[in-house]
Amino acid sequence: MEEKIIKQVSVFVExxxxxxxxxxxxxYEKGINIRAxxxxxxxxxxIIRMVVDKTDEAYRILKDSGFTVxxxxxxxxxxxxxxxxxxxxxxxxxxxxxxxxxxxxxxFGGDKALIILRVDDIEKAIEVLERENxxxxxxxx
Amino acid sequence: xxxxxxxxKMPQKDLKNIQERKLRALVHVAYEYSPFxxxxxxxxxxxxxxxxxxxxxxxxxxxxxQDLRDNYPFGMFAVxxxxxxxxxxxxxxxxxxxxxxYTENDIRVWxxxxxxxxxxxxxxxxxxxxxxxxxxxxTGGLGFHYAAEKIGATVLPTSAxxxxxxxxxxxDLRTAVIACTPSYMLYIAxxxxxxxxxxxxxxxxxxxxxxxxxxxxxxxxxxxxKTGITAYDVYGTSELSGPLFTECTERQGLHIWADHFxxxxxxxxxxxxxxxxxxxxxxxxxxxxxxxPLIRWRTGDITIMEEEKCACGRTHPRILRILGRSDDMIIVxxxxxxxxxxxxxxxxxxxxxxxxxxxxxxxxxxxxxxxxQVELSENASIDKxxxxxxxxxxxxxxxxxxxxxxxxxxxVNPGTLQRxxxxxxxVIDRRKI
Numbered sequence: 001m002e003e004k005i006i007k008q009v010s011v012f013v014e015x016x017x018x019x020x021x022x023x024x025x026x027x028y029e030k031g032i033n034i035r036a037x038x039x040x041x042x043x044x045x046x047i048i049r050m051v052v053d054k055t056d057e058a059y060r061i062l063k064d065s066g067f068t069v070x071x072x073x074x075x076x077x078x079x080x081x082x083x084x085x086x087x088x089x090x091x092x093x094x095x096x097x098x099x100x101x102x103x104x105x106x107x108f109g110g111d112k113a114l115i116i117l118r119v120d121d122i123e124k125a126i127e128v129l130e131r132e133n134x135x136x137x138x139x140x141x
Numbered sequence: 142x143x144x145x146x147x148x149x150k151m152p153q154k155d156l157k158n159i160q161e162r163k164l165r166a167l168v169h170v171a172y173e174y175s176p177f178x179x180x181x182x183x184x185x186x187x188x189x190x191x192x193x194x195x196x197x198x199x200x201x202x203x204x205x206x207q208d209l210r211d212n213y214p215f216g217m218f219a220v221x222x223x224x225x226x227x228x229x230x231x232x233x234x235x236x237x238x239x240x241x242x243y244t245e246n247d248i249r250v251w252x253x254x255x256x257x258x259x260x261x262x263x264x265x266x267x268x269x270x271x272x273x274x275x276x277x278x279x280t281g282g283l284g285f286h287y288a289a290e291k292i293g294a295t296v297l298p299t300s301a302x303x304x305x306x307x308x309x310x311x312x313d314l315r316t317a318v319i320a321c322t323p324s325y326m327l328y329i330a331x332x333x334x335x336x337x338x339x340x341x342x343x344x345x346x347x348x349x350x351x352x353x354x355x356x357x358x359x360x361x362x363x364x365x366x367k368t369g370i371t372a373y374d375v376y377g378t379s380e381l382s383g384p385l386f387t388e389c390t391e392r393q394g395l396h397i398w399a400d401h402f403x404x405x406x407x408x409x410x411x412x413x414x415x416x417x418x419x420x421x422x423x424x425x426x427x428x429x430x431x432x433x434p435l436i437r438w439r440t441g442d443i444t445i446m447e448e449e450k451c452a453c454g455r456t457h458p459r460i461l462r463i464l465g466r467s468d469d470m471i472i473v474x475x476x477x478x479x480x481x482x483x484x485x486x487x488x489x490x491x492x493x494x495x496x497x498x499x500x501x502x503x504x505x506x507x508x509x510x511x512x513x514q515v516e517l518s519e520n521a522s523i524d525k526x527x528x529x530x531x532x533x534x535x536x537x538x539x540x541x542x543x544x545x546x547x548x549x550x551x552x553v554n555p556g557t558l559q560r561x562x563x564x565x566x567x568v569i570d571r572r573k574i
Contacts, residue, residue: 010524012517014554042526044551066556068517072524101525
């Protein structure tokens with residue numbers, strides 16, 4: 001179960017100059033690499049969500065620097081970098097009544113896309129995605 | 142433990158006799174020697190001989206902060222300057238500065254009051270006491286200093302500021318008691334944990350005496366939870382001398398030493414005394430002060446008086462912790478709002494910290510807008526935008542139900558709001574009237 005789940009680092013930041021730099025500087029200082037990254041912004045503030053190579057270290061350094069950091073369970077889905085990749089996954093989850101709370105994606109290795117998903121029912125989603133043979137299983141990506 | 146047991150436990154009728162005798166003397170002295178009171182008595186047609194007992198108190202005029210300002214610097218003094226051994230002065234942040242003076246006996250009485258108070262809340266001659274109130278023109282530092290020395294405690298006069306050094310000294314010299322503002326204590330606790338110093342385990346700090354700004358029971362709880370110390374409240378104003386009164390170990394209000402100070406609680410609007418147990422503005426008449434005697438001094442502080450004998454055995458009346466300031470009150474869309482009410486709401490919400498700012502704006506249409514900025518707690522669990530929006534909405538709803546006026550809430554990053562080492566200035570009023 002565990003390695004099927006990706007721990008995402010979420011950080012609350014005010015929408016002010018220098019805040020993103022402050023977060024990423026801390027990660028840089030610790031030699032932490034960001035694999036996937038997005039900001040959900042809502043006017044005065046935003047929430048940085050990222051997947052990094054050294055999650056526990058990233059959590060600790062950001063917490064110690066006074067940020068409000070949360071680790072969230074998300075799923076990774078690996079699809080071919082071609083039309084219909086996300087559609088296939090969204091349809092499979094939707095038909096099982098699983099709600100996708102947010103999603104972001106990036107490409108890697110030239111022909112692959114990795115989609116990060118937060119869903120309302122993670123165990124059921126794992127089942128569905130494994131059936132679709134799409135679940136990205138931990139490890140270094 | 143008592144400092145002056147025979148006085149502190151004196152029967153209330155004996156205390157009342159002392160108060161009446163001293164009150165009669167006070168009005169004569171004020172009339173004879175204070176140009177301000179002589180003029181005021183004449184204007185109001187008061188003959189000093191008319192004041193016979195405590196029931197005549199309402200006949201006397203109030204004294205207000207503005208009177209001190211208008212008579213700056215020496216117009217209210219009742220002794221020649223040659224008899225004054227010390228001045229203190231207020232910073233004048235809310236108006237012209239005010240100056241207070243003390244004769245040798247005034248200092249002696251002040252120290253006596255503080256010795257009783259420190260003993261009542263459990264400070265002993267064996268304690269190391271770190272005084273982190275400002276020293277200098279502000280009365281906090283020196284007010285604690287001389288009393289702590291007098292009871293035989295070992296004083297560490299750090300004054301306010303240089304927080305890292307405060308914490309190092311606290312740890313290395315084994316401070317047992319700290320005296321500072323409650324907001325500075327929270328700042329010290331926060332700073333200590335950043336330095337890797339755990340106040341509970343790495344220091345000998347046992348208790349703190351906090352005041353000089355209004356604070357709440359919730360703040361007390363936060364300080365105690367964070368640091369493992371016992372927090373006591375202290376009250377005093379520079380006009381009355383400085384820090385004077387603390388809670389005893391019962392923590393059921395602050396004992397007002399009635400042989401030196403006569404208190405009333407009034408309705409700030411009408412000036413009438415309120416009934417026992419009712420909230421109102423604290424009014425104090427000084428019974429022993431020589432240099433700057435004050436008759437019915439309007440403190441501006443809102444409290445409740447309790448006259449019943451305390452479980453600690455002391456017979457002197459108590460006031461509850463200061464609930465707000467009649468002049469801290471802000472008016473938002475016609476509704477009276479005390480910052481202490483906002484603090485009270487915020488302290489009950491675990492997702493936010495204890496530091497906050499109140500910002501007042503006025504729209505082009507003339508509508509007041511109140512924005513409360515509060516820091517997200519480092520331990521809050523936040524992943525979705527709605528987590529923040531829901532939190533802001535929850536705080537706004539609770540504020541609305543307490544204040545009867547709506548407020549915007551802005552959650553900000555931990556550690557980004559201004560910290561205050563002296564009196565906190567949490568209201569930014571940007572309204573152009």
